Amino acid sequence: MKISFEIEGTLLADSAVQMLALSLNRSGFKFFWDRKKPYMRPMILTKRNEEDATDLEFKKMLDQFGFSVNDVVFTNGKPKSTFIDENAIDMHFDFDPEEVSEINNNCQGRAVLVGYYK
Numbered sequence: 001m002k003i004s005f006e007i008e009g010t011l012l013a014d015s016a017v018q019m020l021a022l023s024l025n026r027s028g029f030k031f032f033w034d035r036k037k038p039y040m041r042p043m044i045l046t047k048r049n050e051e052d053a054t055d056l057e058f059k060k061m062l063d064q065f066g067f068s069v070n071d072v073v074f075t076n077g078k079p080k081s082t083f084i085d086e087n088a089i090d091m092h093f094d095f096d097p098e099e100v101s102e103i104n105n106n107c108q109g110r111a112v113l114v115g116y117y118k
Contacts, residue, residue, distance in 0.1 A: 009095030025066035
């Protein structure tokens with residue numbers, strides 16, 4: 001199963017998602033296929049720009065949950081649905097209702113709305 005997480009409003013904001021990501025990482029469960037490397041790995045999917053890969057605060061956020069910059073896909077402001085569809089992601093956790101709707105309406109995979117409180 002291919003799973004991705006949004007970081008700031010989802011992974012950082014929702015304790016259930018935090019527990020899921022930490023448990024999967026600690027157990028060695030790898031759930032995203034990286035075409036560049038012959039193994040499975042977890043993934044963060046963000047609309048951030050690639051320049052953020054060098055940001056120390058961003059690296060600290062990732063490290064909290066056992067991720068590194070190598071586990072991040074930067075869409076550079078483009079909709080996440082494009083990447084999710086092209087890479088057959090089965091499940092994506094996100095706080096943005098518009099992103100979740102876009103994914104659920106236009107992709108094979110499903111998005112779960114978490115960390116969004118209005």
